[in-house]
Amino acid sequence: AQSVAQPEDQVNVAEGNPLTVKCTYSVSGNPYLFWYVQYPNRGLQFLLKYITGDNLVKGSYGFEAEFNKSQTSFHLKKPSALVSDSALYFCAVKEAAGNKLTFGGGTRVLVKP
């Protein structure tokens, strides 16, 4: 069975500081990894994905994530956070051969001015 863990319920960061949201996963076979963001009262928006290739993936809104196979992690990062980045972030994984997408519990990011 595949699973995703986001160990932090909430991350607080000051505007302009680096932001990291942690994610670890478990899946048999090769993983496809995703990050999504959910703003208040809105649906999910795709940020970035790792399928294959370079371990460092760049996505929307200045976010990036690094795939680490040995640590089974896919942490989301942004060098300089904005107040507008405050939202709920979800990490997700699926097996390369399947369609089922499993989400982590979500991490609320609060960026303070």
Place this chain on the structure above:
Amino acid sequence: GAVVSQHPSRVICKSGTSVKIECRSLDFQATTMFWYRQFPKQSLMLMATSNEGSKATYEQGVEKDKFLINHASLTLSTLTVTSAHPEDSSFYICSATGRSEKLFFGSGTQLSVL
């Protein structure tokens, strides 16, 4: 980019009534659609997977007779919450995928059952 339209965005209904939520892929053929449920302060929970023209596959613990899913065409899937009760109040989100690996999400439906 691809767009998935979900409506209504918000619905309030009386206990015992049925509510239908629509999910449409606007510019691509959605061979597979997913329905999720999100409880407050909790993660998304996959309810069911539907492939066009076939019966939906429900996740363990999801009542098939209560949450009716129809995926009659490559651009439309519907979720009907039958005989809704207050405990069905939740945020429901659909997503769709076609030939690409990307998954596109609807904007969600907030269901409140009185």
